[in-house]
Structures are given as structure tokens and as C-alpha cells.
Amino acid sequence: MSKGLGTTVGRSSRRRILRLAGGGITMAALGAGLTGCEDELATGGEGSTPPPRSASPEDGKAPDDGKAPEPLWTKSTSAQTYGDNDELVAVDGVVIASGDPLAAFDGATGEERWSLPDGAVPGAPLLLGDGTLYLESGKYDGSVAGYVPGSGKEAWRSRLGKEYRQPRPVAVDAEQVYVIAEILEADGSSHTNVIAALNSGTGKVAWKEQRDLGTQQNGIHAAVQGRYLVYTDFKNNLTVRDTATGKQVWTQKTTKTSYGPFVVHQDLVIVPQGQRLQAFALSDGSEKWSVRTEEFTSFREPSLLEDVLYIADSARTLWAVEPGTGKKIWQSTALKDASAQVPRQFVKVGGTLYGATDLDKQGGIHAFDAKTGGLRWTFNDKSGDYHSWLVATDGKRVYALHGKKLHALPA
Numbered sequence: 186m187s188k189g190l191g192t193t194v195g196r197s198s199r200r201r202i203l204r205l206a207g208g209g210i211t212m213a214a215l216g217a218g219l220t221g222c223e224d225e226l227a228t229g230g231e232g233s234t235p236p237p238r239s240a241s242p243e244d245g246k247a248p249d250d251g252k253a254p255e256p257l258w259t260k261s262t263s264a265q266t267y268g269d270n271d272e273l274v275a276v277d278g279v280v281i282a283s284g285d286p287l288a289a290f291d292g293a294t295g296e297e298r299w300s301l302p303d304g305a306v307p308g309a310p311l312l313l314g315d316g317t318l319y320l321e322s323g324k325y326d327g328s329v330a331g332y333v334p335g336s337g338k339e340a341w342r343s344r345l346g347k348e349y350r351q352p353r354p355v356a357v358d359a360e361q362v363y364v365i366a367e368i369l370e371a372d373g374s375s376h377t378n379v380i381a382a383l384n385s386g387t388g389k390v391a392w393k394e395q396r397d398l399g400t401q402q403n404g405i406h407a408a409v410q411g412r413y414l415v416y417t418d419f420k421n422n423l424t425v426r427d428t429a430t431g432k433q434v435w436t437q438k439t440t441k442t443s444y445g446p447f448v449v450h451q452d453l454v455i456v457p458q459g460q461r462l463q464a465f466a467l468s469d470g471s472e473k474w475s476v477r478t479e480e481f482t483s484f485r486e487p488s489l490l491e492d493v494l495y496i497a498d499s500a501r502t503l504w505a506v507e508p509g510t511g512k513k514i515w516q517s518t519a520l521k522d523a524s525a526q527v528p529r530q531f532v533k534v535g536g537t538l539y540g541a542t543d544l545d546k547q548g549g550i551h552a553f554d555a556k557t558g559g560l561r562w563t564f565n566d567k568s569g570d571y572h573s574w575l576v577a578t579d580g581k582r583v584y585a586l587h588g589k590k591l592h593a594l595p596a
Contacts, residue, residue: 253552253564256592257582258295263288264589265307268543268573270446270486270530273586274311275579276318277335280593282575282586283307285323289337292579295593299337304330306353314357315385317341321353329354329364329383343388345381352381356407356414360384361391361428363414365402368395378402380416382431392431410449413467417447423456425467435470445529448489450508455494457484462496464511474511478502488531495538497527503540503558517558525551525563532578534596537561539583541576550576550585550594566590 263284266272272283279289279298287304290297303323305311312319317331317340329352331341345352345366352366361382367375378400381393400420407416413434414426424436441458448455453464453473462476462484478484478498487496493514494506501520506513520527526548528540538555542548549565570588577584583594 251562253550253562254595256564256594259566259590259592260290260295260297262290262586262589262591264586264591266572266575266586267308268575269308269310270575271310271312272308273575273577273584274313274318274334275577275582275584276313277316277333278579279335280577280579280584280591281311281318281334282591283309283311287320287323289334290591292582292584292593295591298335301332301337304332304337306351309353310355312354312357312362314362315359317385319354319357319362319385321351325351327351329362331362331385341385341388343383345379345383345390345393349379350375353402353405355405355416356409357385358409358428360386363407363409363428365396365405367402380426380431382428394426394431394433406446408447408449408454410451410454410467413449415447415449415454415467417456423454423465423470425454425470434468437465437470446486446488448487448494448508450489450492450494453508455487455489455508457487457496459483462487462506462511464508476504476506476511476513485527486529490531490533490538495531495533495540497529497540499527501525501527503528503553505555505558515556515558517553517560519553519558519560520551523547523560523563525560529573530576532576532583534578534580534583537596539576539578541574541585543573544571549574549587550583564592564594566592 262282264282265284274281278292280292281289286300286302288300305320305323309321318334319331322328328342328344333340348369349366350369352364354362354364356363362385364381366379368377368379379393379395382391384391404419405416412428414428417423421438423439425434439458452467455464460478464473479500482498482500485497487494494508497503503517505515526542526545528542530541532539536555538553540551549563551563552561572588575586583596585592
């Protein structure tokens with residue numbers, strides 16, 4: 186699956202502000218004011234430090250005192266990220282963070298394997314499909330490129346056409362790369378955009394469909410499941426298209442603006458919408474199940490790992506849910522008990538669930554018992570950087586990116 190959101194009660198999340206900055210708002214104007222705008226309910230507030238947690242008996246990686254393990258290595262990077270989950274990937278023995286130059290580090294040692302100037306647009310997704318890393322060109326030349334992740338060598342390149350500006354990949358499957366691009370007018374302006382599929386073997390355009398007037402080319406989160414391409418946008422739209430033809434299967438308005446990840450599972454798309462977590466049939470958009478959290482509480486971004494959906498809410502409750510039915514597997518109040526910040530991205534290794542949070546003294550990378558949601562430890566580099574944390578794993582190590590610092594933690 187590729188890409189897909191969360192809200193904080195009463196206001197937009199800081200990650201959305203950062204993403205919008207990537208679309209044209211100057212970061213320098215935002216930086217000073219970002220550190221204080223998180224909702225206190227979601228962050229745990231000032232001055233509250235998570236108490237030590239018990240060691241992990243299954244994995245044996247956490248010290249006996251429950252403190253976070255020391256990093257295996259830490260490197261400074263060229264990372265320029267805006268908080269989206271797919272700006273950090275671990276694949277083929279390397280870990281890569283969105284930035285300029287785009288650089289890959291050896292997962293075991295932290296040594297730089299390769300570097301690619303103008304390789305990608307900072308903040309754009311790093312999409313993996315069929316052993317290829319697909320990128321929006323950082324040269325702004327209207328091309329989309331594919332690279333071998335382990336070596337950085339170019340393996341594929343395609344252009345949508347001169348009448349389109351800067352196609353951005355949003356999803357990929359075994360046969361096609363799906364892109365959004367602006368449609369250029371004669372005077373160089375653009376008021377509409379197109380969604381298109383590029384053949385991942387030949388680079389030829391398989392199909393292209395103009396989107397409705399008023400839709401935007403930024404803020405798209407997408408996923409592919411079989412014959413369905415699913416995406417959300419800033420305009421409260423949830424849309425499904427046929428991957429073979431590009432024709433719209435259905436679209437509907439969501440009750441809350443979607444500007445972050447959702448998940449797909451078998452024949453369902455599962456979207457957090459404020460107080461509700463809803464599952465819709467991919468075939469026709471009918472609602473199949475719904476879960477509601479507490480009043481005045483919002484669900485954050487979900488992750489689907491080994492057929493379990495993990496999601497936190499702004500009241501600092503962590504949920505494990507059966508994705509096919511919406512049935513609760515467990516709920517944990519460990520975050521609330523520790524006054525710790527809510528995670529919005531998860532990875533799993535063995536019996537440990539790792540969650541990455543937004544910026545906060547009580548945030549960082551949380552390690553949970555995947556069977557109960559118990560909080561084992563929290564890693565924070567104490568840098569005070571205003572960027573959100575990102576997390577990825579290769580199954581051997583957990584990689585934590587915070588601003589320009591990349592840490593490798595034992596899994």
C-alpha cells in the first residue's frame with residue numbers, strides 16, 4: 186500500500202501546516218511559531234515525563250530499567266521532510282529520507298551508500314514498487330524517475346507530456362505508477378489537474394483523466410488495492426478509480442477533511458474522520474463498519490500491520506482493531522498514564538510496535554507491547570527540532586528521523 190490522516194480537536198495539525206509549507210508557504214515564516222501550536226490534549230502537556238517502563242521480556246532489547254536503548258548509530262542527513270509517512274523508507278539494506286541531495290545510508294553501519302543531487306522534490310513521497318524507488322524529479326523537468334534503491338542507479342524514466350506540469354507520483358503497483366499533474370494553459374497558468382497512470386515497464390501513458398475543477402494536485406494521499414486506486418484530498422473527497430481505465434468508480438464527501446494516511450484492507454478502505462473511524466466497500470462506497478471514540482476526541486492516522494489496524498486518538502488511547510470487522514482487539518491507556526504524546530505512524534517488529542509522534546518533549550519513538558499496548562520505552566534525541574518524527578524498519582533495526590538527524594535503534 187502507498188500513502189494515505191489525522192486531525193486534532195478544534196484545529197489543523199501541525200503536520201498539515203508543514204505540508205502546506207511544502208506547497209509554497211515559506212518555512213522560515215512558520216518555524217518560530219510551530220513549536221507551541223499542538224493541542225495539549227494530544228501532546229500530554231508541558232512538564233510531564235513518561236515514567237520508566239518495564240523491560241521487554243520477549244525481545245530483550247530494552248535495558249532493565251525500562252529506558253530507551255542507545256542508538257546503534259546516528260547520522261546527519263540532508264533530509265527535508267514535512268511529516269508524511271512515506272518520506273522515510275528502509276529497503277534493500279539502505280535507509281533513505283526525502284531531501285536534496287537524496288541520500289541512502291547503509292542500514293547496518295550508517296555509512297552513505299549513494300547520493301543523488303536533484304533526485305527528488307523534498308517532501309514528495311518515496312514510493313516503492315516491484316524493487317524500484319519512484320520519485321518526482323527534483324530537476325522540475327516534468328519527469329518521473331525510477332531508481333534501484335540499493336545502488337541509486339536510474340532504472341526507469343517517464344514524462345506525461347509537455348502540456349502538464351510536474352507530475353507527482355502518488356501510488357504504485359506492480360504494473361503502473363499513478364501521478365497527479367497540473368494542466369497548463371496557454372499563458373502558463375493552471376486551474377485544473379489530471380490523474381494518470383504510467384506503465385512501469387515502458388513509461389508510456391496508460392490512461393489519463395481530468396479531475397474536477399477546484400480539485401488540487403497537492404494534498405493527495407493514495408493507495409492501490411487490486412483493480413482500485415483510492416485517494417483522498419484537501420477538499421473532503423474520498424475517490425475510487427479503476428486502475429485499468431482510470432474511470433471513476435465512485436466518490437463521496439467525507440465528514441472531515443482528509444489530509445493524511447488511510448488504509449486499505451482486502452475489499453475495504455478505512456478512513457479516520459474525527460470522532461469516527463469508518464470502513465467503506467471499495468466496490469461501491471457503502472459503509473461496512475464504524476467505530477466511535479470518546480466525545481470531543483479525534484482519531485489520528487491508522488497503520489495496518491500484519492492484519493491488525495493500529496490507531497491512537499487525541500485522548501491518548503491506543504487501539505488495536507480487526508480491519509475486516511472493526512472489532513476492538515485491545516485498548517491501552519498507557520500513553521495517558523505516562524502523559525506521553527500520541528503517535529501517528531507505526532511499524533512493527535516481532536512483538537514490539539513502534540510509534541512515531543509529532544514534536545514534543547513527551548514524544549519521539551514509543552515502543553509498545555504489540556499484544557497489550559503497554560508502553561515499554563520512549564526514545565527522544567532531546568534536540569528540540571520542530572519537525573515530526575518519522576519511523577521505518579527493515580525488520581532488523583528501527584530507523585528514526587527527526588529533522589536532519591537519522592538514528593538507528595535495535596529492533
